[in-house]
Amino acid sequence: MTTLLRIDASARGVNTQDSSRGSVSRQLATAFEQRWKMKYSQDEWIRRDLGAQPPEFISEDWIAACFTPTEQRTEAQRQILALSDTLIEEVARADIILLSTPMYNYGMPAALKAWFDQVIRINKTFSFDLTRGDFPLAPIMSGKSMVVLSSTGEFGFEAGGIRQQMNHLVPHIRTVSHYLGVEHLFDLQVQYQEFKDQRHQDSKSTALEGIGPLMDKLGPLHK
Template identity: 50%
Template sequence: MTNLLRIDASAQSEDRSLTRQLTSLFTQTFLEVAPDTTLVSRDVGHSPPPFVDGRFIHAAFTAPDQREDWMADVLAPSDRLVDEVVAADIIVMGVPMYNYGMPAALKAWIDQVARIGRTFSFDLERGDFPIEPMLSGKRLAVLSSRGEFGFAPGGIRAHKNALDPAIAACAHYFGVDETAIESIAIEYQEFKDDRHRASIDQARARTAALARRLAAEAQTARKRAEFARLGA
């Protein structure tokens, strides 16, 4: 069975949020192809996770067998989010670009998921690269919207794109290699012209196609695993 984790980071309501419309389209299409999928939805835009503070850091970097009772309470929201990521095979994120970067709510989610001993290990014996991911093999679809345009590599505003590089830099915390990230973006939102309408149509078509492909690949992988299990 495939586990799909949907993350929505927009502060807007669904009828006003383009990214929510894309994640809805993605999940609906995915489930049509792979109806046995387990879907978990996490709306960080409307219910943001707690920001990391000194108590969180103290608790997270204390060995589990040495934690006090209050530390378990502080880490409980993080544990729930990490459990969802661990279980996921595919993560789809609806991520609007806010001031050229990610919404604070999504950054809070990443900070809660990046947990030593749960999603990464740290060992100074590795030299200058002490961090090693503990999760792997997951796929990530980033469905975004931008007020302006030209943020893709080589675009006229590529140098201002602080969103895509930040997600790629942190993806290893949730078990995603940079080569396993696929991004689709609606642009020209502030212009509300024909270019914007065309961008919406293109993004919707690409989103549906991506969902169908990933769902079909997941179905094929599941059948192969079942065949191998029965053959064993």
């Protein structure tokens, strides 16, 4: 049985009355989930809605608690790390992380960045060893896949596109997800959202059509 962790980062919900006002990335993730369930009905799903319940930002006290040996932590420090512990446990259980997110200001929503800051944690998801030379960080977990389903107001963020250098969303996610044990990352993106024209509809159709082939790639990795 495969375990999937679905994370939704959009501040928008799903608008059942007018889909144009709802979250496109959530729509894409729901389409993926529905198709996955039809094919693999026995699999387990974990859900985390960052848009509805944003994680707290890390603080000086949070950092101090992380670097305090477990057996020496105070009750207050254990409470500070409680959410981080829960979020990391969800990641640890997951074989596949299904991440739906919009692009805000050419990068991650603040809630998603806060989530990464909570889960990428020394001695929990990565180790630090100076004997490794100039690359002392190494992931503790391994063998995971991540699917990034995103939406953008503009267009041309793909490799070779006119806004490739402005895409700080997927490249950032690709870099930091390595420290969560992600070894395979796939992404589908809906563009032209602010233009609300045929190009946007075509982009959405292309992304939806891409779910099937993407599942064909994922299946052999985790079945």
